[in-house]
Amino acid sequence: MKPAPFRFSIKFFRWFCNQNLHPSIEGDLLELFEENVKTKGVLRAKWLFLFDVIKLLRPDIIKSRRQTSHFNQLTMIRNYIKLGWRNIARQKQFSVLNIIGLSVGFTSCLLVFLYVHNELSYDTYHTKLDRIFRVLHAYGKEEPIAPEGYQVWGGAPVGPALLEEFPEVESFCRFTSPNIMLLEHGENRFQENNILFADSTAFEIFSWNLLEGNPATALKEPNAIVLTQSMAKKYFGNESALGQVITVDHKDLVTVTGVMEDLPSQSQLTFDALVSMVTFHRMRPNIFGYWGYVDFYTYVQLSQPSAVQALKEKTKTLYGHRIPENVGAARLDYEPMEGSYLNSVASRQPGPTGNLTDIYMISCIGIFILVIACVNFINLTTARSVERAKEVGVRKTLGARRRDLAFQFLAESVLITLFSVILAITAVAFLSYYLSQLVGKPIAYDVLLTWQSGLLLIGLTLFIGIIAGLYPSWILTKFRPTEVLKGKFKSSRSGSNLRRILVVFQFSLATLLIIATTVVYNQLQYLKNQDRGFTEDQMLVIDFGWDSIVQNKIQTLKNEYLAHPEVVSASASRAVPGDFFPNAHTGIEDSNGDLLYHGPAIYEVDADFISSFGMEMAAGRSFSRDFLKDSAQSLMINEAALGLYGYSKAEDIIGKRFEQWGRQGKVVGVIKNFNYKSLHNNVEPLAVRYGQALDLRKLSLRIQSNNMHRSLAEMEEIWNKLVPERPFNFTYLDQSFNAHYQTEVRFGYIFGTFTSVAIFVACLGLFGLTVYITEQRTKEIGIRKVLGASAASIMKLVSKEFLILILLAMIMAIPTSWLGMNQWLEGFAYRMKIGPGIFLTAIFLTGLIAMATMSWQTVKAAHKNPADVIKDE
């Protein structure tokens, strides 16, 4: 090995030596070292090298302070922040405007983020989520089947068959649709509307934690029930619920085998309690082997997510011959549980679904608001740049480089952004509660407290601060010190073109939002005012959940109620419009005399249903007590079902044969379409059959009363006298039907709220600009007034430019909003037309708001005494 000098001596030298000199001097030192090694020996050479290094410690050789970048930068940054703070404190009005605008922008953006995050994280708490798939079914459909043609609802034997025949299926779990049960424990008796039967694998597949009981065995035995925590509280208070016995529907006993944590709010499938599937099996053993009976949501757990492709292919023919011939073909498909809340288009969802369009629209508003706030910031800062021109001039003369100045201004804008973000986070902490109220479900705030969000926020602060500060700092640092210091600058109008463009942009966004809001509200009104084909006012619906005690007394009940002077009509049925309904395999004779099978929705009603709900007949007659055969051999359909069976005229189908759920007979009537689902959907085919006592669940009373409160009490009294065993459980038809629009109404609220915020922020900016412009032109205005200008002409003078810009903005917003809102309306079967009226309203509104904002300042300017203004020198 070649001899080398002490390592530390070289290191030391490199540390202190000037960057430009160090290679050549080091070379010289090494050359001398090599020579010394030869002549004087290694050790001495090493020492000599060290001495030489030490003797190099001279001011000319040591690196200058300017080169020690590290130390210098820190001081400068400290200086930037200090100066930034001073500037913010000096221009209070504008700083406050900026900070308010930006923090409102950030707050809305964060709230939108919370909401969207909430919507996107449905069902994500399941640890096996990527392997859980929902089984979709399509019945009697011709190929190819559109994704909308599938439904999540299917037959009971599908799950076990999949498990048995396909190794990639590790496990399955079926749920029934919600059941109505009257639960009773001691004093506590409630009608529960959301109890499901579930397979024993529920706790293995889904990440629901049991607080009490054994997850593996909780749903294995018949008559076992698992309650959610709040249900357990409701019935057992603070006692332990495990092992307690609950009476179901007066007679059956179930044992509590587990208490689970309440379902996270972000669950699509919801329930209050699970009863073991074996219980259901015992009640109706035949349907578990029958492929044609549809009442189950089936979830499968696969060995790995990718196995689903192969499974899709392999199970195409699983239904095959197993399904009864008259049902037609049946097909299986699968969709991942992950994201099904937002993405699934299949019908018969096990719970509420989200709406991607709504999420996009809300995200857009959030971003719009932030953009508008940033534009404000840019506008105000560039507008104020004139004031700071002198400062820039002086700084430049004193040797500030352009880069330093730019840093200075960027530091200022980042500082303002930082204030705004801190304010916004505080505001969000308070407002998240109201957001929960607004969207009608709990919104978790803690997403913002993770370190990822922290990083994101810091990044966002820097990003927005720099984006917003970039243009102003570019403009400001461009000034030539000589011109500025001479005072030439005041007359130039640097940056005013960009300002115009930004104002146009800002108000385009604001107009866009106003138009969108108008459309959303009008559409909601339109939906509410739609003719539904039945009268929903003053209709009291009592839900007794197929209670046999009530069913047996139904005629007595009706008679008793009808005896009450305020009850106009009474009718018992399986469902009322807006309710859940089943589909039934229904064959009706077609024009060739063959039975044609389809699966329309069905209603089971009594003879008073049609008249009581104010529905009309298109042809034929309604059920009647005068025709004894009606109770078993008659069927009504709606107009929408006509086409399904190949008829165009309602009269033609009257008297045709039908076959449905074990009944055969004649079609006796065609009902005019009434909306039995919600106005999202067109009226779909419906068959209405006579409901036997066993099929009845609801009693509807049309009431004519001046005092609904008193009447209601009397209705309850009658009920409790006749069927004390069953709680009086009622809803108003109009309310429960409107509940279907809850999502839209909420969306309308959210949209409206955020739009107001956006407009507020835009106006804040406009206000700032007018303040600035009028301040700039104070003297001009004073002189004009002295020369005889009227207040009105001065207001016109000041606001003319902005008004033109805003008009331009509004015109630009129209096509975009027209396209966007038409897209949104696609989601409704009944939709309003977007006419010119809406645009005119929006333009009028925006114009008015803008005028009002500006006039605040312009009126003040126009009425100033010119004497005060001009004398000011």
Added chain:
Amino acid sequence: MGKNQLGEFEEIVMLTVGVLYGDAYGVSIKKEIESRLERKVSVGALQSALVRLENKNFLISKEGGNTSARGGRPKRYFTITALGKQAIQQTRDMRNQLYSAIPEIALDVRFS
């Protein structure tokens, strides 16, 4: 006189750079001075002088190519600039002028 003044050591360095014309870099200058003037020159003193002279624009330097010797470090070669030439000329003139102004008697050691 004036700003083109050279210190004693600076002058020696300038002159040596001139002597070594084309081959003047740290080590060679050091050795040249040491051998001709029989005095010890430290690397620090020399480099510091070179930096000063270069800052005064009396010298300019150029890095030569890297060699495998010297730990792969380049040599920095110095040459005299026009201004530098003026400076040594001035210094020399000044000395000559002073020298010639000395009365002959002052150098006659017999009278001292």
